[in-house]
Amino acid sequence: MTEHVAPAARLFRWPQGGACESADDIAERLFRDHGLAMLRVALLLVGDRASAEDVVQDAFIGLHRALPRLQEPAKAAGYLRVAVVNGSRSVLRTRRRAALRRVQHEPPVWSAESAVMADEDRRAVLAAVARLPRRPREVLALRYYLDLTDQQIAEALGVSRSTVSSTATRALAALARELREDM
């Protein structure tokens, strides 16, 4: 029988002070604090729960690895947002490639094929959002679901604050136009 010897658990102390915590404890606490919100915003970006779960699991794995590089707890949330946005982009890119192979995936929660959302108006709103380009979709989800500031959105997306602001303005105008036509 193979014997396995475990090294001691790594402990972290944030530079600002506080108690030492193991990486697992920190990751678990961060998951408790942010897991659901990240899962839900990932759903809004990729459309289906299974993909959203994959994105969030990957994001937390990345966070676990990145803990030694993060200098303060507040940065963990920002790291997660960036990871979820990037992971969602990756899912959508992969999905486009998969579509060429006719690989199926779960329909978005706002699609007619999905029975998850019953309200027609809400589905119409989200379907209209889904037709927007990638960046406006990300800006709207971070702003109107996570209620992030434009500065926080800019950091999550790697763009300037003014880009976030102008993107949101144009996206809202486009949505208003489309939804009036649809209604």
Added chain:
Amino acid sequence: MNTIEDRLRDAYRAAAQTIPPEAAADLGHRPVPPARRRAARFLVPAAAATAVLAVIALVTVVARGGQPGPSAGAPAVGLGPITPSASPARYFLAFQNQGQGSVADPLSVFSASSGRLIAAVSGPQSAVQPQAAAALGDGSTFIVANTTGPSSKAACAGTSRLYRLRLAADGQPASLVPLALPAIAGNVDILSATPDGGMIAYDSQVCDLPMAGMSVLGVMNTATGRVRQWTWPKPGVDVSWLSLSDNGRTLTYLWQRDKVITSYEGQTLPAWTVSQQPADATAGSAGTVAATLLAGSGKVPVAARYRARDGRTMGYGPAAVTADGTTIYYCQAVPDRATTASPAGYGLMAVREYDVAARTTTTLHTFSGQGSCYLSLSGGQLLVGVVNGANTPRSSLFRLEVKSRAVTPVPDPGNVNPLTW
């Protein structure tokens, strides 16, 4: 609801709430590092088929007399329609233990009624040496895994591919062809499948996880090729059995508790587990039965554990789970009070039934023997194999009707490890 911003917030909130709060907690078990997982998940048609075909050129199904099988050089295929049967299967697959010095223990087909050897699935010269197999519900189709790698000693660095084995009406292997499914990193050593083959679960030994001895649990949707994988909450946990329920939503696995390490430096997330200790668990319980309930869309694990209270652990106890996931069957070594067995020995092998909801355990039957035990469920019957003796092991095989608890011995097929039926 007057502005577009209000409507947007409202729609986002409604969509987000389709994920209930408990879903986050259910994201337990640590997934495999992304790079590896993606490599497996999206290695489909072109690249995978090319790679598979390179291997497949050498595939042969060697019948008992050493004749090449009919599917040599076959291209990768889909699983095809499977029509599950309510009757117990007529054949089972088992590894023939050939003892020390053998090249490999060949996977072979046996009659479930007579125990007679029908044919070896692969011979020593075959390029395909299956290490794991899972029966589908029609009684004649099996999924088998074959690992190719840099060397037999480093199988965990290799790649496993899945094949479809079909038996003819007389039990002879009719075809062994590669499935057009993603390759799986590592050495797949345990397989389980839903009766229709729609979902496959596997355990794969991989080399590059933070600790040696870790394994990866994976679930693959055979219609889409979609794979989800998790590593175990603790390194050193050696999964020794898997059983997937018919609806693909409950996975029962067994680990060897004596390999669990409680403190480690991992790169992955802690598991969120819910312990389910059977109310009537007795001292002397051996092994650990763990059920992973794959909730909702069949992916999210919540572990339920059943483990020994007295600290005495033995590596026995494969588990099988019913179609609806509500009942788990497992082997448990128990003391033979009629003998003067040594304290470390048990002497008897009980097949137990664990009701997941009620957390109660009952004994279906107790067999004589204290070696390895094998279980496989088909059509309401358990195929039970008990291997006795360390130096000259012999297998005893039985069919156990779970409802009536009737036991039917299967004539001795020799020294085999029954795998699936």
